[in-house]
Amino acid sequence: MLTQLETAMDTMIRTFHRYSSKEGDRFKLSKGELKLLLQQELTEFLSCQKDPQLVDKIMQDLDANKDNRVDFNGFVVMVAALTVACNDYFVELKEKGK
């Protein structure tokens, strides 16, 4: 029986592999797979982003070895960075509401 936090970790792994296995290297995200993952799984985040170059920029940031693919480490770094940004927003709201 997994705890909520363990379930969250499991979700990150399963989500990555659901998209990375669609085409090509099944353990890495191509640009198409990354775009689909962002559109379908980070809907809220993308809905406030109007930058048409966003997927390209994220790919450049996360593609450490420049093979035009994002591995699991890169994906987790992205999710961690987004979570820190969400937390900063949450803390700011809490501080204001003191």
Added chain:
Amino acid sequence: MLTQLETAMDTMIRTFHRYSSKEGDRFKLSKGELKLLLQQELTEFLSCQKDPQLVDKIMQDLDANKDNRVDFNGFVVMVAALTVACNDYFVELKEKGK
């Protein structure tokens, strides 16, 4: 309506604050809060660890500014590192089962 991945991010934020707010600085984990979080939320992980110094070691690794507290960034780095380790294990199993 959050996606599964967004729910996972939300779980990380809520789990951290459930423990960090128990005593002292409500936006940071003390050593006692970190120990409780590890014991109650990462049960599977801790169950295979026999090192009595583990909590001290994790605290040292994550406590970037040496104030004996772990902030949200440190916590997310820990969860990310554990998730990458779990994924490596998962990929290894998959590769063997090819």
